[in-house]
Amino acid sequence: MAMINISDAAYNEFRELLTANDITDTTVRIALAGFGCSGPRFGLMVDEPTENDATELVKELNFVVEKELVEEYEGFTILSDEENGGGGMSLRPLRLDESASGCSSCASGCSV
Template identity: 65%
Template sequence: MNNTLVNMIDISDAGYQEFFDLLEANEIEPKIVRLALAGFGCSGPRFGLMVDDPTDSDVVEIVKDITFIVAKDLYDEYQGFVILSDEENYGGGMSLRPKKIDEAAGCSTCATGCAV
């Protein structure tokens, strides 16, 4: 049986509507999305979304009509996620960020450095 967590996902009404509209525009049915680690960059981990089904090793949160799933170990490491609308992200597009950020990650960890 899948574990259900409350507040795995922090999302405003505006963020929810923008995300829901994105799923609708891409004809995603049912609206079940997995949050997954997509790699690392100078600013830390990057996350992506994919259509998938939950497994026994996932945690699940249903926000209105969207079901979010994430691997339990990823949830444990980042303690959940925040989804920001374009407006909340100051016009930088929708954003998916972890709740817990490793302060050691950043430009100083890159061998080549970051453009400023």
């Protein structure tokens, strides 16, 4: 089972983003960036793997994720802007505990 699901369109868009920002390193970490009303948020950064990481090579990019995150979320899907309905590129976990999301998870309240 693949840890990273990414279409050719999303891969090309991601590579263009790296190039536009003068990022030449091809090792990219997916990391938990916190929680919001919609559940967990993830970020991407250039980083080297450690012994606590799972890695997956996708074409020329080496994705790195903490093994615990892979176990909890079963991997990730990276969507292109078009695949995300024009909402920009998106990084989503394959499995998400629905009880971990929703307005009840924060004290600030949500507006609908």
